[in-house]
Amino acid sequence: MTGIASSSVQPALLDERSLYLRQLVVRGLVGGNRGHVGSSMSLIEILRSLYDEVLRFQPDQPGWPERDRCILSKGHGCLALYALLADKGFFDAEELDRFCHVDGILGGHPERGKVPGVEASTGALGHGLSIGVGMALAARMQNRNSRVFVVMGDGEINEGSVWEAAMCAGKHKLSNLCAIVDYNKIQSAGPTEEIQTLEPLLDKWTSFGFKAVDVDGHDMSALSDVFKSVPIASNRPTAVICHTVKGKGIPFAENNPKWHHHSKFSPEILTEMNEALRTPA
Amino acid sequence: MRKTCLNMVHQLAQQDPRVVFIGSDLSPGLLQEMKEEMPARYFMEGVTEANVIGMAAGMAMDGFVPFVNTIATFITRRSYEQVALDLCLHDLPVRFIGNGGGVVYAPLGPTHLAVEDIAIMRALPNMTVTAVADSDEMVRLMKATLDWPHPIYIRLGKGGDPIVSHDRRGFEIGKGIVMREAAGTGAVVFVSCGVMTNRCLSASKLLSRQGIDSEVIHIHTIKPLDEELIIERTHHASLVVSVEEHTRIGGLGSAVAELFAERSGMPALVRLGLPDAFATNYGVQDDLLSLNGLQPDQITNRILNDVAQKNVA
Numbered sequence: 281m282t283g284i285a286s287s288s289v290q291p292a293l294l295d296e297r298s299l300y301l302r303q304l305v306v307r308g309l310v311g312g313n314r315g316h317v318g319s320s321m322s323l324i325e326i327l328r329s330l331y332d333e334v335l336r337f338q339p340d341q342p343g344w345p346e347r348d349r350c351i352l353s354k355g356h357g358c359l360a361l362y363a364l365l366a367d368k369g370f371f372d373a374e375e376l377d378r379f380c381h382v383d384g385i386l387g388g389h390p391e392r393g394k395v396p397g398v399e400a401s402t403g404a405l406g407h408g409l410s411i412g413v414g415m416a417l418a419a420r421m422q423n424r425n426s427r428v429f430v431v432m433g434d435g436e437i438n439e440g441s442v443w444e445a446a447m448c449a450g451k452h453k454l455s456n457l458c459a460i461v462d463y464n465k466i467q468s469a470g471p472t473e474e475i476q477t478l479e480p481l482l483d484k485w486t487s488f489g490f491k492a493v494d495v496d497g498h499d500m501s502a503l504s505d506v507f508k509s510v511p512i513a514s515n516r517p518t519a520v521i522c523h524t525v526k527g528k529g530i531p532f533a534e535n536n537p538k539w540h541h542h543s544k545f546s547p548e549i550l551t552e553m554n555e556a557l558r559t560p561a
Numbered sequence: 562m563r564k565t566c567l568n569m570v571h572q573l574a575q576q577d578p579r580v581v582f583i584g585s586d587l588s589p590g591l592l593q594e595m596k597e598e599m600p601a602r603y604f605m606e607g608v609t610e611a612n613v614i615g616m617a618a619g620m621a622m623d624g625f626v627p628f629v630n631t632i633a634t635f636i637t638r639r640s641y642e643q644v645a646l647d648l649c650l651h652d653l654p655v656r657f658i659g660n661g662g663g664v665v666y667a668p669l670g671p672t673h674l675a676v677e678d679i680a681i682m683r684a685l686p687n688m689t690v691t692a693v694a695d696s697d698e699m700v701r702l703m704k705a706t707l708d709w710p711h712p713i714y715i716r717l718g719k720g721g722d723p724i725v726s727h728d729r730r731g732f733e734i735g736k737g738i739v740m741r742e743a744a745g746t747g748a749v750v751f752v753s754c755g756v757m758t759n760r761c762l763s764a765s766k767l768l769s770r771q772g773i774d775s776e777v778i779h780i781h782t783i784k785p786l787d788e789e790l791i792i793e794r795t796h797h798a799s800l801v802v803s804v805e806e807h808t809r810i811g812g813l814g815s816a817v818a819e820l821f822a823e824r825s826g827m828p829a830l831v832r833l834g835l836p837d838a839f840a841t842n843y844g845v846q847d848d849l850l851s852l853n854g855l856q857p858d859q860i861t862n863r864i865l866n867d868v869a870q871k872n873v874a
Contacts, residue, residue, distance in 0.1 A: 391650075392622075399622070404642055407646060410613075410618075413615070414616035414618060414622070414627075415622060418619065421581075421625070422624070444609035448607075448609060448612050
């Protein structure tokens, strides 16, 4: 579980469900003719694990007070979240066809109150963890067992506000809070190691008072083991560094900074995407 | 005013379990009694303005009414994006209390002068912007905050300001108060907020000695603006004078000018406030107000001069 380097992330074949969820992302990309391709594809297994196996929620009652909260702080990866929420029945999958449309509810960044199941409006980076800290403290004050999961991007954690929130979470020993980093190693401008060095990332979170672990962010079994065991330490918040591949599942987009965001998809590109995500017969 | 405001947070917290207090890095012993009485709802989080606003938003999303307090410049400038998105976009009932609105921190220089706070807060959708006149009015405001469903910026004055407000005039967020009525139509009408209202009341008395009839409208809530009252009380005025401890860009005077610009036949408007410049002097609050012509005798002379020059509609 610990000590996973990016090079050790195996190019494992995606199973049927992971392919299906990516197909939903592509449905949104086609609907809007735009979207954050790489940023959404790296997130799929993280969100799949949370929504399939870990989070407590009621799609017909999104405001159920006892639910676990999941904040997608890297809001630009919203197509992955929309895929999961549609799959779980928070809204009809047909909404994906109207992604970014003037009359659609699914925008290029997720909005609380507009999209059932979205806990916080995000898009500007570095906001989700502080909101999550507030929610975790609220749960503590209200004696609720709700847990709060905050999914951040690796570029996002350049923001100073993330570390203000981390310091605060550590101080309050928020064991009901789990910070997740989608560590795909590529931010908008290029490789994270060139733009703003994050390493030693595990040590950073540990030093801020978290119980921090590494995991292969596309390995469903490993993700499930980690997320199901949150809180990993009884008196500390958890940080899960998920080593992922940007654009995972779309060969030409994988690890390619140019596919962070893309618009105006040609028919050839869409054919290639659909081919890559075709469910085996 | 600050002490009254914070004591009210404690009192409201005793009445209502939704109330929590979040400070950044304030005076030692601040709200000590509340801290001891209800430690679970008292937070002092250090110099992390962005974080405390986001944290307050998270709590408000789950039913709490957080009162966040730090120095006005930091809570408005430093954490502007958090205020805009975490509070205003989500339209949450968070109250943020800014110490030292205006030039209260005169000796500390321009880093600590909150002179454009009203302008930048007023520009945000869903935001309520308040600047009460004195500590008595602060009590009324604080009571009214409990069930107001939107974020509220509470601008604090220095403290020890003369009490000019009164219970009999009532208090409602978004409703202005006529503090001194003119004898008839064609008067000079002051529109002011915060502690400038007491200066306007003094100026109004000085003007009456000169035979000039005037009225003072106190706008403790700059947003939402009580447009109805302002129009009703000013449309027959000979001159309208907005007075604020704030840059002339974007504050109360601008709000009144915007209102007048959309109506025909409104009287002339003189906007008194601070210039579009960083302060170059220290001293105390009164020194900077004097340097910028905002003391009662200076306001009076300015109006006498305008009247003499027939700079009046």
